Amino acid sequence: MPVELNHTIVAASDPETSARFLTEVLGLSPPTVYGPFQVVETTNAVSLDFMRSSEITPQHYAFLVTEEEFDEIFGRIQDQGLEYWAGPGRSGPGEINTRDGGRGVYFEDPNAHSLEILTRPYGSGG
Numbered sequence: 001m002p003v004e005l006n007h008t009i010v011a012a013s014d015p016e017t018s019a020r021f022l023t024e025v026l027g028l029s030p031p032t033v034y035g036p037f038q039v040v041e042t043t044n045a046v047s048l049d050f051m052r053s054s055e056i057t058p059q060h061y062a063f064l065v066t067e068e069e070f071d072e073i074f075g076r077i078q079d080q081g082l083e084y085w086a087g088p089g090r091s092g093p094g095e096i097n098t099r100d101g102g103r104g105v106y107f108e109d110p111n112a113h114s115l116e117i118l119t120r121p122y123g124s125g126g
Contacts, residue, residue, distance in 0.1 A: 005046050009037070010061070011053035012111050019050045021109055025076050026063060026117075058108075060088070062116040070103055070119050082107050088114065100124045 012018035019031035019038035031038040037049040048061065065073060074096070077084055084107045086092025096105040102120025109115055 007039075007047040007049050010048050010050045010059070010111075010113065011056045012038075012050045013053070013056065014110070015050035015052050018110050019048075022048065022115070025080070025082075025107075025115075026065075026073055027069070027076070056111050056113075058112045058114060060114040060116065062118060064121060065117050065119060067103070067119050070117055073117050074105060077105070077107055088116075 010018070015038040016031075019040050022028070022040050023030055028040060028042065031040050031050070033039070034049070037051055040048045040050070042048075042063070074084075084094065084096070084105050086095035086097040086105065088106060090106075096103050098104075099118075100120040100122060102118060102124075104116060104118035106114055106116045
């Protein structure tokens with residue numbers, strides 16, 4: 001059997017708020033509860049399991065989306081008045097990137113985790 005990522009735990013000061021934020025901005029199904037976790041399931045069956053923590057080290061989570069999904073998600077980012085950047089480390093404020101012939105943008109969740117949506121995997125050309 002090939003190795004596949006199944007889930008990752010995401011530290012959050014308020015797991016319910018963080019999980020709901022992610023599902024709403026990405027247009028995913030509402031989170032479910034499993035033990036102490038608020039579980040956000042992606043369409044490729046990888047879940048982000050939000051768990052309450054008083055110590056949060058910001059992490060980066062990137063989501064590969066279609067061009068149509070990018071438009072929808074980016075619209076929600078703008079509608080919510082969220083800050084966004086073309087690159088990591090808040091480079092290119094208020095811009096998107098066009099790496100590898102696709103589009104990408106970075107924004108933050110309520111815990112300062114760096115979230116990214118992109119339409120082409122980096123290094124895929126284009």
